[in-house]
Amino acid sequence: MPDAAAAARRVSSWRQFKAILRKDIVMELRTKEMLTSMSLYALLTLVVYQIALSQSGSGFDIRLIAAGLVWLAFVFTSMLGLNRSLVHEKDQGCLEALLLSPVDRPVIFFAKSIGNLIFLLIVEIITVPIFAVAFMSGRPIAGPFWMIVLSGLVGSIGIAGVGTFLATMAVNARGGSFILSVLFIPLMYPALLAAVAGTSAAVLGGPGYVDMFWRSVGMGAGIDAIMLLAVYGLYEFIVSA
Amino acid sequence: MTGDSSPALAVDVEGLVRAFGARKALDGVSLRLPAGAFLSIFGPNGAGKTTLLRVLTTLTNPSKGSVKVAGLDVVADAVELREKIGLISHNPLLYPDLSAEENLLFFSEMYGVEEPATRVRELLAAVELDHRRFDLVRTFSRGMLQRLSIARALLHRPEVLFLDEPYSGLDPHAADILDSLVAQVREQHTFVMVSHDLAKGLELCTHALILAKGRVVFFEPRENVDETAFAALYRSTVGLGVA
Amino acid sequence: MELRVDKKRLTFAAVIAGAVLTTVGFVLAFLVAPPVLADTTLASGGGAMIGGELIANPVLFSQKIFYFHVPVAITSFIIFFFTALYGLRFLMTKDKAFDTKARIATEVTLVFVVLTMITGDLWTRFEWGKWWVWEPRLTTYFIMMMLVIVYFVLRASIEDEERRAVYAAAFGILAFLDAPLSFLITRLVPSGNHPVVFKVGGGLDAIQVTTSVVALLGMLCLGYAIYQMRFREERAKERIEALKASLED
Numbered sequence: 084m085p086d087a088a089a090a091a092r093r094v095s096s097w098r099q100f101k102a103i104l105r106k107d108i109v110m111e112l113r114t115k116e117m118l119t120s121m122s123l124y125a126l127l128t129l130v131v132y133q134i135a136l137s138q139s140g141s142g143f144d145i146r147l148i149a150a151g152l153v154w155l156a157f158v159f160t161s162m163l164g165l166n167r168s169l170v171h172e173k174d175q176g177c178l179e180a181l182l183l184s185p186v187d188r189p190v191i192f193f194a195k196s197i198g199n200l201i202f203l204l205i206v207e208i209i210t211v212p213i214f215a216v217a218f219m220s221g222r223p224i225a226g227p228f229w230m231i232v233l234s235g236l237v238g239s240i241g242i243a244g245v246g247t248f249l250a251t252m253a254v255n256a257r258g259g260s261f262i263l264s265v266l267f268i269p270l271m272y273p274a275l276l277a278a279v280a281g282t283s284a285a286v287l288g289g290p291g292y293v294d295m296f297w298r299s300v301g302m303g304a305g306i307d308a309i310m311l312l313a314v315y316g317l318y319e320f321i322v323s324a
Numbered sequence: 325m326t327g328d329s330s331p332a333l334a335v336d337v338e339g340l341v342r343a344f345g346a347r348k349a350l351d352g353v354s355l356r357l358p359a360g361a362f363l364s365i366f367g368p369n370g371a372g373k374t375t376l377l378r379v380l381t382t383l384t385n386p387s388k389g390s391v392k393v394a395g396l397d398v399v400a401d402a403v404e405l406r407e408k409i410g411l412i413s414h415n416p417l418l419y420p421d422l423s424a425e426e427n428l429l430f431f432s433e434m435y436g437v438e439e440p441a442t443r444v445r446e447l448l449a450a451v452e453l454d455h456r457r458f459d460l461v462r463t464f465s466r467g468m469l470q471r472l473s474i475a476r477a478l479l480h481r482p483e484v485l486f487l488d489e490p491y492s493g494l495d496p497h498a499a500d501i502l503d504s505l506v507a508q509v510r511e512q513h514t515f516v517m518v519s520h521d522l523a524k525g526l527e528l529c530t531h532a533l534i535l536a537k538g539r540v541v542f543f544e545p546r547e548n549v550d551e552t553a554f555a556a557l558y559r560s561t562v563g564l565g566v567a
Numbered sequence: 568m569e570l571r572v573d574k575k576r577l578t579f580a581a582v583i584a585g586a587v588l589t590t591v592g593f594v595l596a597f598l599v600a601p602p603v604l605a606d607t608t609l610a611s612g613g614g615a616m617i618g619g620e621l622i623a624n625p626v627l628f629s630q631k632i633f634y635f636h637v638p639v640a641i642t643s644f645i646i647f648f649f650t651a652l653y654g655l656r657f658l659m660t661k662d663k664a665f666d667t668k669a670r671i672a673t674e675v676t677l678v679f680v681v682l683t684m685i686t687g688d689l690w691t692r693f694e695w696g697k698w699w700v701w702e703p704r705l706t707t708y709f710i711m712m713m714l715v716i717v718y719f720v721l722r723a724s725i726e727d728e729e730r731r732a733v734y735a736a737a738f739g740i741l742a743f744l745d746a747p748l749s750f751l752i753t754r755l756v757p758s759g760n761h762p763v764v765f766k767v768g769g770g771l772d773a774i775q776v777t778t779s780v781v782a783l784l785g786m787l788c789l790g791y792a793i794y795q796m797r798f799r800e801e802r803a804k805e806r807i808e809a810l811k812a813s814l815e816d
Contacts, residue, residue: 094436102433176415184434273748324733345663346809
């Protein structure tokens with residue numbers, strides 16, 4: 084084969100990114116494995132919250148802990164989904180097939196992360212209204228709605244990015260999902276705290292809440308940037324190990 | 325056939341060492357394989373066959389030595405090289421929740437195959453799976469999976485094809501189909517096959533190699549191989565155990 | 568060969584220096600350094616207010632533990648830095664020695680983090696009357712302790728030696744980045760319980776500073792010595808393994 088033809092054939096990373104993302108979405112829409120298990124798990128978490136709060140009495144203002152409860156539900160459901168998404172790749176050695184193709188490793192990372200982010204956001208969109216109806220009736224949130232959305236997005240980006248990285252490690256470890264959770268929670272501590280602080284500011288309001296919101300969301304975005312840059316740099320090593 | 329000019333060499337390995345700490349999976353492997361050849365690699369479990377294959381297919385980097393496949397360095401030119409090689413493994417490397425056609429289309433995108441739809445149809449016909457192309461791979465039998473995995477490996481018209489125990493788990497009928505498929509594409513490709521099956525490996529190959537404890541024990545063109553002596557040598561390495 | 572002898576001597580010197588310096592630090596802390604008074608603006612009557620708690624003892628004798636606690640905490644963080652550094656070196660070279668170094672640095676980090684937690688907690692118990700308070704530094708160290716423990720859990724769960732080394736290196740780097748981030752973010756959430764005994768720019772006199780520095784140097788020497796001794800032990804083990812492997816040939 085002539086060299087010129089070989090050079091011209093070099094695939095664009097964008098095309099590969101789209102292919103991986105589309106494949107993940109098609110597979111998920113077909114099996115609905117991740118979405119159903121994640122949503123179900125999120126709903127069950129709400130049931131557990133009801134049990135936990137059953138003796139708190141009517142005077143208890145749920146808004147004080149609402150942000151924390153919602154993020155807690157996201158953390159646990161996301162771990163379920165993250166694990167699944169990488170198990171798919173591992174099952175029949177498909178990850179190896181991806182690595183054999185002329186793809187830059189970060190493209191795989193970004194495509195998988197974006198896919199996981201989309202699934203996580205879908206579960207969040209299902210869970211939040213149910214949480215609001217079930218626990219927050221008569222106690223409206225103080226801040227504007229876009230604040231909730233923004234803090235949710237910043238936190239979810241961190242969860243999806245770092246989570247995809249850790250899940251790639253966990254599928255190769257003994258006790259995969261357990262390993263994922265023990266790696267994930269301490270490592271995500273700063274990002275989660277920022278997310279809860281941001282969402283909480285928006286829910287609670289009070290004097291200076293706008294300031295507190297931007298400080299939290301700004302910190303959250305900064306933490307996301309640092310951690311994502313680090314996992315982006317390290318992904319090549321762990322995916323080919 | 326053993327020309328010195330590097331383009332004529334499909335595989336050119338010089339002093340390859342693959343080690344971690346004191347443990348050496350490959351310990352000074354050198355081999356030169358002309359383009360168009362069929363190399364069969366034999367060796368006991370743990371001899372380093374899989375590691376050698378992983379190095380040749382750019383999945384693992386060598387610790388020492390130079391490794392060129394199709395004239396490209398496996399480390400420096402890894403991305404370009406990946407466009408020129410295909411792997412058929414005992415693992416199908418296919419997504420069970422996608423149909424046969426979707427799987428091939430997906431990998432066409434990954435390799436940037438031109439006119440993917442035509443190419444995919446052509447290959448599905450070649451492996452006699454066009455009647456099942458809308459079916460999920462999950463429903464395929466072992467033999468069908470293996471055929472589809474051959475189609476996947478050929479999508480981007482690779483120059484060098486690697487086969488990792490391709491016959492393991494196949495019934496005689498499926499093995500026959502695999503044989504005929506390999507025969508069909510034999511002309512245009514260089515083959516490197518790792519196998520436990522001595523008879524099959526010798527039947528197909530132009531060059532035979534025995535690996536034991538990460539070292540090349542035997543490497544000769546097929547015509548220099550005396551089958552009885554070769555079998556005896558192979559059996560003697562099996563007792564050597566893990567490198 | 569000469570280099571190894573030098574390292575041996577250095578380790579020995581570090582043990583002695585560490586022992587002497589930490590002892591001197593203790594003596595200074597208990598016998599010489601004057602106590603730091605709690606923020607006097609909060610003082611009411613005979614006690615002091617810290618974090619909303621009335622401290623009956625105005626001299627706060629228990630603060631002496633800070634001459635131990637702070638150096639240990641700083642040392643643990645410095646050693647943790649080597650986990651990340653050796654992890655990075657490992658990923659760049661794939662030389663197993665760096666993996667061993669990173670692992671041992673993490674082991675030593677664990678020792679010092681646990682000591683930090685214990686000393687910090689003793690202080691909390693006596694000054695605030697509580698065993699545990701979620702305030703920035705305690706929380707940060709708790710998270711750091713979890714990360715260090717998880718580092719070993721991760722190692723234990725991976726069979727393949729090289730993969731284990733790569734994953735551990737990657738996780739070590741992330742964990743090291745995570746510690747200061749945790750600290751920053753916990754400061755953001757209003758708490759303000761932690762005693763600022765060592766204020767920047769004032770509050771401490773020369774003898775108090777000297778005492779802290781002496782104790783810190785002592786701890787660093789001890790950390791280095793423990794690291795070197797563990798490393799030599801591990802290297803010897805690896806050499807024996809290598810010899811065994813070559814004998815099998």
